[in-house]
Amino acid sequence: MLKYLFEKEENIPQGSAAVFFGVSAIAWFIIGTGLGSFNAAKLAFPDWFHGLYALQFGHMRQVHVHAVIFGWIAMAFAASMMYITPALGNTKLWSEKLGVWNCLLYNLGLCLALALLWSGVTSGREYSDHVWPIDLYIAFIMVLPWCLNVWMTIINRRTQGIYTSNWFFAACMFMTVIVFLVGNLPEFFHLTGLNEAYMTWWFAHNILGLLITPVAAAITYYIVPKITGNPLYSHRVGHLHFWSIVVFYSTPAAHHLMSSPLPEWLKSFASVEGVLILVPAIAYVCNILLTMQGKWRMFVENVEIKFTITGVLLAIPLNMQGGFQQTRAINWYIHGTGWIVAHAHLALLGFSTFAEAAAVYYGMQVLLRRKLYSLSLANFHFWTLLIGFSLYWISMTIAGLIQGAAKIYEVPYVDVVIAEHPYMIVRWLGGTMVFLGNIVWLWNMYMTARAGDEVPVGRQPAELAYGR
Amino acid sequence: MAFREYKIGCYMFGFALSFSMFVTIFLPGVDISSVSSTELALDKQLTYGHESGFAYEDPFLQGHGKPVKVVLSKDPATGASIDKTTAYVFPAGTPFPSGLTHTKILGEDVKLLSESLGKIDQASEEAGAVFLVQTNDKDVPYVENATATRGWNSDAVLKAADETIMAGAGKTMFVREGCWWCHTLLPEQTQDWQSFGRPPLLGDFNGESPTTFGSDRKAPDLLHVGARNSSKEWMTLHFFNPRLVQPHSIMPRYDYLWGEKDASGNTIDLAKWDEEYMAYTHGESIYPPEVPEYSADSEARYLIDFILNLK
Known part of the structure; x- marks a missing residue:
């Protein structure tokens, strides 16, 4: 990839930026889940690896979070956008060269950002842990060139309308930049007190709600019709999804602080808006599942569809939890417990990761023009991911309910720690399965590039039989 | 092509996002900012100083540039014994917390008292200062700049302290x-x-x-x-x-x-x-x-x- 940095634009093969981002995403996924597994081991067996002071839990926890969000999820999004946006506009990516530079500077910036977090240089604000110089780097060097490529590709498209996925891509990148710059105002201008606390969660909520969830959904809007050959069930339901994301999903930030002394009107408002996220959620899930009409066998036979539809099905419990767990009636019980940790992993490791993994699987085959090396390894990856995630989600949900019960009955805290111990072990095993599955994925992708069967021009990878 | 045929959509999008941010950032910001500091907030600001995360004075989070909380039982200026008093020492060059440098953080009444009785407007970061948290007879808390009101300078206070609490660096x-x-x-x-x-x-x-x-x-x-x-x-x-x-x-x-x-x-x-x-x-x-x-x-x-x- 590095050889394209100083190459003329016309000499860079189409899809280079997407491949670069895709490979980086898988690598960061392995690093991020590896750290997650390591951290989980520490929560089950705190004296394990004692003496390895460089890997203290309090320093590594945020490195795990940002490695998976900025490394895996965001880079998989970038990879997807870099090939889906031009494909839907019947054109080329605006600038492959910018894309390749973007990916290089993205990787370097992320290394620097994680190294700083690792050494304890932090703003002390969850999800916006990065210090403000890094925030500016992320916004202007990592995200803005990516936005530019997406927007310019859409502007230079050779189709009449803009397809659903591309509205989402363009709007979500815009909202991400705004959310990033506005959400970090407390650091740029040293806002303090409850304003700082509220803005921290405004950022955290909106970066999830306006970047991660809708972009993952937009990817499935491309993958499912493309691979099944069915047109999207309804363009209008897509509209409903899009507009209700913008209107409802951008407003319930305060529901993350339901038990803090924020103004009561704000909490009530956020709570009602929080239930309304069911509007985009239901519109989206129905739209995709109805698109599958008549092609459900592909859920079993086709590995990309298997990943995508599993992600979409996981969006059902995700949004049911998300819509209702933040109401006062439920939130007081589960706030701050493992339930929330489980919910966060349902969003990121469940719904979103499965959708992106499909996009990376599919994109790599299309861009490299190589059929996936091994279906068995891909299935192995799928099941380690699904079983590992399920173990994690179930164990953390149970741990959260234990914590919730202990909270009401005011049980001495150490008894909660003792009761949670078995679930901490299961969580660690689940996370480790995900990590190991990802290593297999990287190997499978490497072998696809090296030894996958060539896909003839004009054919889809899904149309070819597996060679082995 | 551009976004031409999407003009109305773009306007609607801009309106929706701006309105959302107006309701979820501007209105709560106005509401939260109108709240006065409680006595506890004054204590916390003076204990923790300007910033506990990444900051110019402490980029590697080693606890530099933070105030020291002390407990006194004698007056550092005169040596006379006094009731147990908690003082917050900002040695020369220690950045002040937002309450002392921004106009809106303390709240109207607290700020008025802190200026009229507490003389906080005479405190300077370069010279250092010693602060106390006081309340008036109506239980309104305020900050007193003991360097101006009682002639306590930071070195003398640190020397006379019965107990020094490094809670600012600790945070x-x-x-x-x-x-x-x-x-x-x-x-x-x-x-x-x-x-x-x-x-x-x-x-x-x-x-x-x-x-x-x-x-x-x-x-x-x-x-x-x-x-x-x-x-x-x-x-x-x-x-x-x-x-x-x-x-x-x-x-x-x-x-x-x-x-x-x-x-x-x-x-x-x-x-x-x-x-x-x-x-x-x-x-x-x-x-x-x-x-x-x-x-x-x-x-x-x-x-x-x-x-x-x-x-």
Whole structure:
């Protein structure tokens, strides 16, 4: 990839930026889940690896979070956008060269950002842990060139309308930049007190709600019709999804602080808006599942569809939890417990990761023009991911309910720690399965590039039989 | 092509997003900013200083540029004995908290009193200052600049102090070491009263940054921990190795915050300590090894001072 940095634009093969981002995403996924597994081991067996002071839990926890969000999820999004946006506009990516530079500077910036977090240089604000110089780097060097490529590709498209996925891509990148710059105002201008606390969660909520969830959904809007050959069930339901994301999903930030002394009107408002996220959620899930009409066998036979539809099905419990767990009636019980940790992993490791993994699987085959090396390894990856995630989600949900019960009955805290111990072990095993599955994925992708069967021009990878 | 045929959509999108931000940022911002500092907020600002996370004065979060909280029983200027008084010492060059440098943080009444009675407008960061938290007869709290009102300068106050509490530097340790990933600083309004104490109020946070509420409670809430357990000896053992005092704890050991030397200047050998401790856990010795006493300028001291100061 590095050889394209100083190459003329016309000499860079189409899809280079997407491949670069895709490979980086898988690598960061392995690093991020590896750290997650390591951290989980520490929560089950705190004296394990004692003496390895460089890997203290309090320093590594945020490195795990940002490695998976900025490394895996965001880079998989970038990879997807870099090939889906031009494909839907019947054109080329605006600038492959910018894309390749973007990916290089993205990787370097992320290394620097994680190294700083690792050494304890932090703003002390969850999800916006990065210090403000890094925030500016992320916004202007990592995200803005990516936005530019997406927007310019859409502007230079050779189709009449803009397809659903591309509205989402363009709007979500815009909202991400705004959310990033506005959400970090407390650091740029040293806002303090409850304003700082509220803005921290405004950022955290909106970066999830306006970047991660809708972009993952937009990817499935491309993958499912493309691979099944069915047109999207309804363009209008897509509209409903899009507009209700913008209107409802951008407003319930305060529901993350339901038990803090924020103004009561704000909490009530956020709570009602929080239930309304069911509007985009239901519109989206129905739209995709109805698109599958008549092609459900592909859920079993086709590995990309298997990943995508599993992600979409996981969006059902995700949004049911998300819509209702933040109401006062439920939130007081589960706030701050493992339930929330489980919910966060349902969003990121469940719904979103499965959708992106499909996009990376599919994109790599299309861009490299190589059929996936091994279906068995891909299935192995799928099941380690699904079983590992399920173990994690179930164990953390149970741990959260234990914590919730202990909270009401005011049980001495150490008894909660003792009761949670078995679930901490299961969580660690689940996370480790995900990590190991990802290593297999990287190997499978490497072998696809090296030894996958060539896909003839004009054919889809899904149309070819597996060679082995 | 461009976005031409999407003109109405673009306007609608811009309107929707701006309106959303107006309701969720501007309105709450106005509401929250109109709240006056409580006495607790004044105490926290003066204890923790300008910023506990990344800042110019302390880019690597080592506890630099933070005020010192002291307890006095005699007047540092005259030497006369006085009631036990808590003072907040900002040695020359220590940045002031937002409440003293911004116009809106203290709240109208608190600011008025702090200026008329407390003379905070005469304090300067370059020269350093000593502050007190006072309340008037109507229970309105205010900040008094004791350097202007009583002639207390920071060196004399530090010398006359009965007790110095490095809680400002300690909060930086709390942020850097990620204590708040497991310990919240936010007893919940619904059911935490009995074990973790009073939940905070609206004005309790003015000027504090970051607030480190924490979101994922894997350990007890610490907002009032100093009121539940004020034993420095217990804290020392617990931070060095939590399993010395709580066998089921899953907290990491913070023995590395002791630094190279202990209080009497002896070198601390963590590897040897761990070896002896493992022998103890395997039943090969009856007592665990002795925990070294932390030195006065160690990071462990800062952190323990911060924790014990959470009343």
